[in-house]
Amino acid sequence: MASLNVGNLGEYLREQRNAAQLSLRQLADAAGVSNPYLSQIERGLRKPSAEVLQQVAKALRISAETLYVRAGILDEREREELETRAVILADPSINERQKNVLLQIYDSFRRENGFVPETDKADKADETPEADETSGAGDALKADAAEDDNPHS
Numbered sequence: 051m052a053s054l055n056v057g058n059l060g061e062y063l064r065e066q067r068n069a070a071q072l073s074l075r076q077l078a079d080a081a082g083v084s085n086p087y088l089s090q091i092e093r094g095l096r097k098p099s100a101e102v103l104q105q106v107a108k109a110l111r112i113s114a115e116t117l118y119v120r121a122g123i124l125d126e127r128e129r130e131e132l133e134t135r136a137v138i139l140a141d142p143s144i145n146e147r148q149k150n151v152l153l154q155i156y157d158s159f160r161r162e163n164g165f166v167p168e169t170d171k172a173d174k175a176d177e178t179p180e181a182d183e184t185s186g187a188g189d190a191l192k193a194d195a196a197e198d199d200n201p202h203s
Contacts, residue, residue, distance in 0.1 A: 059120040060092040066110045067092075080109035097121065127165065 067077050074092070078085040082105050090096040091106075098106070100114075100123055107114035115132050118124035124132075138152050 059117065060094045062120050063106065063110075063117075064092050066112055070110055072110075077106070077109055081105040131160070131165075 067074070070077075072080070074089055075085050078088040081088070081102070083102055087096065088106070091098050091102075098121065100118060103117040103121060103123070104114045107117050113129075113133065115124060115129040119126050119129045134156065135153065138149055138156070141149070144152070
């Protein structure tokens with residue numbers, strides 16, 4: 051069987067498994083996949099699905115997105131964006147409204163710097179130019195700050 055082009059996924063999985071002090075069988079059991087299948091992934095003979103990678107990542111307690119990038123399923127920039135969003139959404143020190151405002155600002159800065167998702171590019175082609183997009187995020191931030199200063203909200 052020839053080795054598939056899945057980056058250095060297998061080598062990385064082996065390193066992570068060894069760092070977690072798990073045998074191949076233990077990781078396979080924890081991830082809910084067969085021992086031979088996991089062995090083939092580590093040797094680069096099989097390209098796992100995103101679902102299998104997610105199960106393996108959960109068993110190793112590592113980021114599934116990192117495995118997606120190494121397997122060629124996800125672009126590095128997309129992974130960074132997903133991780134940034136996940137950190138914002140997981141922060142217990144800010145409320146849901148504040149998280150939404152932060153994500154709006156984050157999106158507007160990414161668009162300003164030329165990182166427009168393909169779906170946004172298609173939507174933008176049909177629109178007419180309007181006011182600067184960062185002004186909306188700034189207005190939302192000002193409104194959020196005003197609410198936080200109001201003891202009755």
